[in-house]
Amino acid sequence: MRFNYIVVILISVCLLISTKNIQAQAKLCRSSQGLIHRSFWNRWTGYLCYHYDKRVKFKYNYTIIPYDSSYIPVTFINNKTDFFWYDFRNETSLNYIRPSYKSDTIFEKWKTCAQEASNCCDYSMTSENINPSDEYPCPAIWDDWSCFSPAKAGSVSKILCPDLTFSSEIRECELQAQKECFRNGTWKSKTDYGPCSVPAVLKTRHRFHIIVLSVAAVLSAPAVAIFYSFRAFRLQLRFILHRNLILVIIIKNLLVVITKEMVIMEALTSDGDDTILNGNSVTCRVLAFFENVAKNGVFAAMFLDGFDLHRSIVRPFADAMSSRFVYCAFFVLSCCPALIWALLRGLHQGEFCWVVDNTGDQWVTDAFRLTILTVNFVLLVDIIRVIVLKLRHDSVSQQTKTTLRVTLFLVPLFGVHIVITVNRNMVPDNTCDSMDVYYFATYLIEGLQGVLVAFLFCYINKEVHHEIMNAWRKTVICLQQKLDAKSERTTSATIVESMTCY
Template sequence: MGAVAHLSLRDIRENDLAARLAENAGDDCPRTWDGWQCWPDTPAGAVARRPCPDYIYYFTRPPTCPRQAYKQCSRAGTWYVGPGGSEWSNYSTCSTLAVLQTRVKVHLAAHVVSVAALIPAIVIFFLYKQLRVPRVVLHRNLFLSLLLNSSVVVAFLAVVMLRDDRHARIQSNSLGCIGLLLLTKFCRLTSYMWMFCEAFYLHKLVASAFAEQRSLFVYYAIGWGFPINPIILYASFRASHANDQCWVVPADPYEWILNTPCLIALLLNLVFMINILRVLVTKLRAANTHEPSQYRKSVRAALVLIPLFGLHFLVTLYRPAGVACHATELYHHLNSCVDGLQGFFVSLAFCYFNGEETSSPREFASMLNASRASTRVSGDSDRIAKERDDHTPQPTP
């Protein structure tokens, strides 16, 4: 009975299609179903366009900017037939690949700029002994964590995300791919922890009347040791409950294992920043300093501390919803730049534009030039003395 009803329904559909074909012969391409969606009657020689349905993206997120598929109606009133001999609809315009690749390339370029800026800065920190004070040692470790983070991100994007065989690599779920992803997450956690150490140290320095702390063991434990624990916990849950696709696709419940320490560090850094500014303003008022230049210096100091404490991440912490699609793309590019260029900005603020750090290479160059000049003067003196001796008449015996 079901088979008879099914055949009857098929016959009805075929008869209806034949009737519409006869009615629209030579004028329009008849409405049709291509397996994804319905296409309306379309005039001969025109192009039909339909919004890309969300379900064609399967488990990936649909694009923020609406896209359209299209279907060509020939002048004869028939739909375009593909190489396979059947009607063909073009859904290639629905792909988000080009947009995603642009995001990845912007992110990659930002991290490359940071790597190029961080390497000379770290060399300067290691090269000069006068810079080996606790404050600069903290800067050096933060720079190292940022360099490792940017380098590993560049490697992951280049080796996995920008390769032509990226889908095969991700689906293979190999240990090498998973290990590289975990390394990116570990380095990112270390950078957040060292940002926290910078804020905590400066806050403690200001609160204790600028008395430097000699032992940095606690800071090393927080910066390099603590991130191991969330990484081990995260890897255990992912391996047990979401062990697929090289762990590239976030598993929302477990991502909070890594996100929570970062958010706590940012919030604490914000509290430290506010209290540091409060102490500075209090000291200025206590000194009866009413000069605007002093307050301007305080504001500049606060602005310099923003990338050091990671507070610039608060700008893109919330992703706006319900805005224009192009604004959403702008947000993604801004987020990539804010994340990737942190190493570049802290290098400028705390190395290249910092008088103490830049004076060391200048002093070394001055000493080197002075040494060369003294060597030349000494050589010239010896040569002149020798010539004088040669021209001095010797006494006769």
């Protein structure tokens, strides 16, 4: 009896498997080539995913041959004595197709496309929806890259852009392809994948960044000129630190603009692969290194400025830092993390002009900058503690109070854009509009740094106003004296001023 039960179960399983195989062979799915039997579906759709992808090192020629009472696309090999078809589940096919792609990333995207085509046939298509109906005259279809559900006449179907339209492993943002169902109830032959163009999105963001940094550099440059023009500012360590901070921000802005304009924008606007970014030349890698040095320099200058403020308030009788020490510390803090980063990039054979962090080495400089922000925060807490104690005894000068307010404002500002960049997941969704807001805000905050430093430490600084007014007054007196050189009336004041003029 037990043996009979086992036999019945085995027979039932075999019948079930046979029934499924028969159904699979009988099932039809619709592609851009028409209705195709399920048994040949993977070979056709794998070919379609491959045929329309241009990111290959070389492309195989194909031939349509009769096969098992149907036709399939194949590629002949070994002097046409053998062939392979484009089935993502066939290891022989994969071994031939993989080398033809420019990278394993793109090859994996082809496999994903083929897998999605298989899923489209199995789970999205039925014997009813693959044929036109009164309500949905445009039937379910695989358009070579994407699966579209049945649509009503005169409508436009939108779906997320398939992975095959992106070159990077990670989607930059959610874009949508669209396919039109005409009023006569037929699909438009070609799907509009134009909206899937990531370069168009990236170009807008980078162009905005370039404009912001350029305007910021122009607005900040007069502050550096003012600090260099007056001897009083060239001798005081406090103004030297302010000047260096503004100057390194301007240099950083200019290097970022050069990199984006000459390397990134050139890659985004080029139709081919012969770009500076893909070339990965020594020149562009050196540019990336110095850009990294300048970015570190911004944080190094901010740290030195904060350290000097801490000394002047917490230890007012301690010796001030010498100019030599300031420049040595600035050089070490700016260059050492960048040198370690460049060494790792070289050892890991970093590509794309070291602009794209495809080796995961950016943590070196990010860790340094976060450390600087942490140290500055600790110094500020100590400064606040001392200021509170001094306020109780009313022993804080107006200059100290002003400097404290400025520094309290600036140090958090220098951490905001890093916090935003690190916490990219704070964006509520992955739509391109939301990501644009995220990047525009980040770029704007970064660009405002130099401008705010220039305004707070120079343009609205009363000491700077006093020096400029004195210089203006002396210039006016000198001009008046030259124009009135024939006049014999002079005063002691004008004599002093004339001595200054000459």
